[in-house]
Amino acid sequence: xxxxxxxxxxxxxxxxxxxxxxxxxxxxxxxxxxxxxxxxxxxxxxxxxxxxxxxxxxxxxxxxxxxxxxxxxxxxxxxxxxxxxxxxxxxxxxxxxxxxxxxxxxxxxxxxxxxxxxxxxxxxxxxxxxxxxxxxxxxxxxxxxxxxxxxxxxxxxxxxxxxxxxxxxxxxxxxxxxxxxxxxxxxxxxxxxxxxxxxxxxxxxxxxxxxxxxxxxxxxxxxxxxxxxxxxxxxxxxxxxxxxxxxxxxxxxxxxxxxxxxxxxxxxxxxxxxxxxxxxxxxxxxxxxxxxxxxxxxxxxxxxxxxxxxxxxxxxxxxxxxxxxxxxxxxxxxxxxxxxxxxxxxxxxxxxxxxxxxxxxx
Amino acid sequence: xxxxxxxxxxxxxxxxxxxxxxxxxxxxxxxxxxxxxxxxxxxxxxxxxxxxxxxxxxxxxxxxxxxxxxxxxxxxxxxxxxxxxxxxxxxxxxxxxxxxxxxxxxxxxxxxxxxxxxxxxxxxxxxxxxxxxxxxxxxxxxxxxxxxxxxxxxxxxxxxxxxxxxxxxxxxxxxxxxxxxxxxxxxxxxxxxxxxxxxxxxxxxxxxxxxxxxxxxxxxxxxxxxxxxxxxxxxxxxxxxxxxxxxxxxxxxxxxxxxxxxxxxxxxxxxxxxxxxxxxxxxxxxx
Amino acid sequence: xxxxxxxxxxxxxxxxxxxxxxxxxxxxxxxxxxxxxxxxxxxxxxxxxxxxxxxxxxxxxxxxxxxxxxxxxxxxxxxxxxxxxxxxxxxxxxxxxxxxxxxxxxxxxxxxxxxxxxxxxxxxxxxxxxxxxxxxxxxxxxxxxxxxxxxxxxxxxxxxxxxxxxxxxxxxxxxxxxxxxxxxxxxxxxxxxxxxxxxxxxxxxxxxxxxxxxxxxxxxxxxxxxxxxxxxxxxxxxxxxxxxxxxxxxxxxxxxxxxxxxxxxxxxxxxxxxxxxxxxxxxxxxxxxxxxxxxxx
Numbered sequence: 001x002x003x004x005x006x007x008x009x010x011x012x013x014x015x016x017x018x019x020x021x022x023x024x025x026x027x028x029x030x031x032x033x034x035x036x037x038x039x040x041x042x043x044x045x046x047x048x049x050x051x052x053x054x055x056x057x058x059x060x061x062x063x064x065x066x067x068x069x070x071x072x073x074x075x076x077x078x079x080x081x082x083x084x085x086x087x088x089x090x091x092x093x094x095x096x097x098x099x100x101x102x103x104x105x106x107x108x109x110x111x112x113x114x115x116x117x118x119x120x121x122x123x124x125x126x127x128x129x130x131x132x133x134x135x136x137x138x139x140x141x142x143x144x145x146x147x148x149x150x151x152x153x154x155x156x157x158x159x160x161x162x163x164x165x166x167x168x169x170x171x172x173x174x175x176x177x178x179x180x181x182x183x184x185x186x187x188x189x190x191x192x193x194x195x196x197x198x199x200x201x202x203x204x205x206x207x208x209x210x211x212x213x214x215x216x217x218x219x220x221x222x223x224x225x226x227x228x229x230x231x232x233x234x235x236x237x238x239x240x241x242x243x244x245x246x247x248x249x250x251x252x253x254x255x256x257x258x259x260x261x262x263x264x265x266x267x268x269x270x271x272x273x274x275x276x277x278x279x280x281x282x283x284x285x286x287x288x289x290x291x292x293x294x295x296x297x298x299x300x301x302x303x304x305x306x307x308x309x310x311x312x313x314x315x316x317x318x319x320x321x322x323x324x325x326x327x328x329x330x331x332x333x334x335x336x337x338x339x340x341x342x343x344x345x346x347x348x349x350x351x352x353x354x355x356x357x358x359x360x361x362x
Numbered sequence: 363x364x365x366x367x368x369x370x371x372x373x374x375x376x377x378x379x380x381x382x383x384x385x386x387x388x389x390x391x392x393x394x395x396x397x398x399x400x401x402x403x404x405x406x407x408x409x410x411x412x413x414x415x416x417x418x419x420x421x422x423x424x425x426x427x428x429x430x431x432x433x434x435x436x437x438x439x440x441x442x443x444x445x446x447x448x449x450x451x452x453x454x455x456x457x458x459x460x461x462x463x464x465x466x467x468x469x470x471x472x473x474x475x476x477x478x479x480x481x482x483x484x485x486x487x488x489x490x491x492x493x494x495x496x497x498x499x500x501x502x503x504x505x506x507x508x509x510x511x512x513x514x515x516x517x518x519x520x521x522x523x524x525x526x527x528x529x530x531x532x533x534x535x536x537x538x539x540x541x542x543x544x545x546x547x548x549x550x551x552x553x554x555x556x557x558x559x560x561x562x563x564x565x566x567x568x569x570x571x572x573x574x575x576x577x578x579x580x581x582x583x584x585x586x587x588x589x590x591x592x593x594x595x596x597x598x599x600x601x602x603x604x605x606x607x608x609x610x611x612x613x614x615x616x617x618x619x620x621x622x623x624x625x626x627x628x629x630x631x632x633x634x635x636x637x638x639x640x641x642x643x644x645x646x647x648x649x
Numbered sequence: 650x651x652x653x654x655x656x657x658x659x660x661x662x663x664x665x666x667x668x669x670x671x672x673x674x675x676x677x678x679x680x681x682x683x684x685x686x687x688x689x690x691x692x693x694x695x696x697x698x699x700x701x702x703x704x705x706x707x708x709x710x711x712x713x714x715x716x717x718x719x720x721x722x723x724x725x726x727x728x729x730x731x732x733x734x735x736x737x738x739x740x741x742x743x744x745x746x747x748x749x750x751x752x753x754x755x756x757x758x759x760x761x762x763x764x765x766x767x768x769x770x771x772x773x774x775x776x777x778x779x780x781x782x783x784x785x786x787x788x789x790x791x792x793x794x795x796x797x798x799x800x801x802x803x804x805x806x807x808x809x810x811x812x813x814x815x816x817x818x819x820x821x822x823x824x825x826x827x828x829x830x831x832x833x834x835x836x837x838x839x840x841x842x843x844x845x846x847x848x849x850x851x852x853x854x855x856x857x858x859x860x861x862x863x864x865x866x867x868x869x870x871x872x873x874x875x876x877x878x879x880x881x882x883x884x885x886x887x888x889x890x891x892x893x894x895x896x897x898x899x900x901x902x903x904x905x906x907x908x909x910x911x912x913x914x915x916x917x918x919x920x921x922x923x924x925x926x927x928x929x930x931x932x933x934x935x936x937x938x939x940x941x942x943x944x945x946x
Contacts (some may be wrong), residue, residue: 463661
């Protein structure tokens with residue numbers, strides 16, 4: 001079947017190295033999302049898999065076959081581009097059927113495949129229009145249709161939703177997920193948006209500066225980030241981080257407030273400089289919290305700003321001189337300056353080494 | 363690995379072919395011009411030598427003769443150069459002013475039969491110079507402006523206006539309408555808005571149109587050869603023929619004059635080469 | 650009382666219209682009239698004698714005219730096609746170059762700055778059978794020949810075409826190159842992924858995109874196809890024995906050497922129609938190609 005393997009893949013542009021020896025195994029039928037800030041090498045990696053960029057070092061294999069020097073047409077892949085990349089001089093029908101026409105498939109087969117793809121994506125009404133006469137969402141759908149018509153071994157998506165408005169993006173996200181359930185092909189998807197990564201992926205590959213930082217399921221990355229970068233990149237709002245120093249069984253935050261060491265923390269030495277991390281969901285005002293098992297630490301904090309979101313309200317408060325965010329469930333109106341008593345769920349807190357940023361976990 | 367290897371090999375072969383073809387093309391483009399320059403510095407004896415002399419010697423004789431005004435054939439090159447310069451510069455300036463105003467009209471106003479006017483103007487540009495030179499010769503002779511700078515300037519202005527309109531129209535259309543509207547709200551008259559806001563923005567486009575007009579005038583032969591007769595008005599392209607006597611041709615002298623003709627054109631084109639391409643494509647594609 | 654004022658657009662266009670009317674339209678009307686007279690420069694009174702379509706009938710039944718006409722059409726067909734193909738090839742090659750592209754592009758613009766008369770002279774020199782570069786080079790390489798480049802009818806035609814192509818291929822190359830620069834990369838990459846070989850990508854994606862640029866080049870070129878007159882005039886003057894006679898040289902010979910203005914003007918009208926037909930044809934193609942890509946408006 002179609003596994004995709006990268007081993008020690010390197011990309012250099014002259015002196016500049018964009019991708020530093022990446023290793024990655026992608027299973028057949030898996031939905032893998034490459035995510036990271038812009039310039040992290042995720043798109044370059046995808047384009048190397050597609051054959052649109054030369055590989056400076058290492059091997060790319062698709063379905064057990066080394067494809068380093070093969071042109072894209074011999075890789076049996078299809079790709080959806082950020083700017084749709086529709087052929088402006090062809091109608092939607094011609095756009096969809098183009099790859100099959102190039103492969104010299106019989107006319108009947110082309111018509112059948114095109115109609116099928118059009119049906120899946122709801123393009124039937126638009127078949128004779130040119131791309132210039134389509135809206136952004138419609139173009140996006142045609143681009144996806146063009147990809148599925150060929151029944152490729154691997155689908156590649158390069159930031160396909162970044163040109164759409166927020167509402168349409170949510171809608172297309174669902175369609176892509178449905179598409180994956182239907183075609184059951186391997187999908188490699190690049191985005192800079194962590195929400196897309198979380199919602200779509202079987203497995204997330206988080207990249208930074210040409211290196212892979214962490215690979216895992218969305219929940220693994222969310223619950224067990226390997227360092228502060230992952231912790232702040234995944235999840236919204238980003239994880240709160242407060243500087244602190246280990247003192248016995250407690251951490252003193254910025255020399256003022258001390259909290260007990262979380263039981264999940266690994267071996268720490270006395271006096272070690274750390275970053276103490278927790279998510280907004282785990283700092284809740286008493287009476288408006290989600291009740292959970294586990295150790296709890298109580299804190300008196302004053303609210304500086306509120307952001308009501310409906311089912312919950314984000315509270316901005318000040319913890320040891322650092323602005324942190326907390327969540328209030330079943331919210332009531334809060335005025336800035338109000339003092340509230342908060343519960344910190346110690347079992348869900350993280351400790352990172354201040355110097356390396358690596359998580360210290362038992 | 364076999365397929366990978368064969369793809370790699372093919373890429374290498376293609377690269378070599380590509381570089382070779384590119385090199386040959388550049389040679390074919392460069393050699394004729396360089397040959398002229400080279401020969402303008404060689405003594406006539408050497409140019410005519412049989413068997414050919416491949417190692418060139420160096421002399422400035424042809425240039426000396428040329429600027430002395432009376433070389434072998436007594437060709438007053440200096441006057442020709444001056445005539446060319448006067449005619450080309452003046453006609454370019456006038457053509458730009460007239461063409462720019464026309465181009466602006468096409469870019470900014472809606473009026474009935476706009477496309478008709480436009481195509482009509484362009485078609486006048488398509489009239490071959492030779493075909494126009496016959497009647498123009500007679501009309502100019504009747505009016506008494508044959509063999510004058512004025513006559514030639516007038517002819518070149520008419521020749522350059524349509525193309526200038528085409529180019530400037532394209533450039534003005536690139537400039538958002540809001541720009542002059544904003545200027546007018548800021549208190550400009552339409553006239554001020556044009557000169558203070560739109561003209562500076564379109565300057566590079568106007569410059570490229572000017573270069574085209576200048577080159578056309580500077581290089582034109584068919585009209586000039588009929589409308590000019592004497593030393594006082596002949597331009598360089600016409601003067602080039604002075605070096606051809608009935609049976610002999612003064613090759614060295616012609617080469618020197620050719621160099622004199624091409625140098626100003628070269629310098630000008632280098633200065634604005636970027637805008638030149640932009641001018642042509644803006645005018646055409648996005649129109 | 651308010652005076653009726655001309656609309657602004659007309660005021661702006663008026664100078665252009667006046668100049669063109671004075672310098673092009675009136676002479677053309679005059680020449681149209683004179684093409685119906687036996688006008689001879691040497692005998693001005695002939696201008697007032699009306700002969701109807703005599704001149705046109707004469708040229709239409711003149712074998713020399715038809716030979717020149719046919720040769721002109723053939724010349725234009727060959728030259729424009731070769732220029733297009735070479736220009737396309739050069740542009741594609743330049744587009745692949747990764748270093749020194751600016752320098753190469755500047756060199757490419759060289760021939761565009763040359764006066765046609767200069768190009769003619771330059772190749773008259775290079776193709777000279779006695780002292781020309783081509784024959785000298787051939788002889789130095791050991792071929793003991795002196796090919797009569799400008800003396801033999803067929804070779805002369807070839808030499809003239811070579812000069813014309815040398816001069817004008819750049820127009821195509823530069824404009825097509827501009828088109829390649831303006832081309833979005835995505836569709837090309839999509840085509841690669843869709844399974845196109847380089848040739849198929851070119852045929853189905855690149856070429857349709859370049860069509861408007863090709864037609865601009867064609868339109869610009871067809872505006873001044875008559876520049877070939879300068880080249881022919883200086884290289885062969887229409888000779889040897891009229892073997893390279895084009896419509897334009899025949900016309901100027903009839904008008905200036907034989908002084909038969911009426912007849913020459915009739916020919917002039919045929920050549921004007923030819924130029925205009927070429928221009929309109931490509932202009933319409935350009936509009937159609939633009940609409941195809943959704944660039945109109």
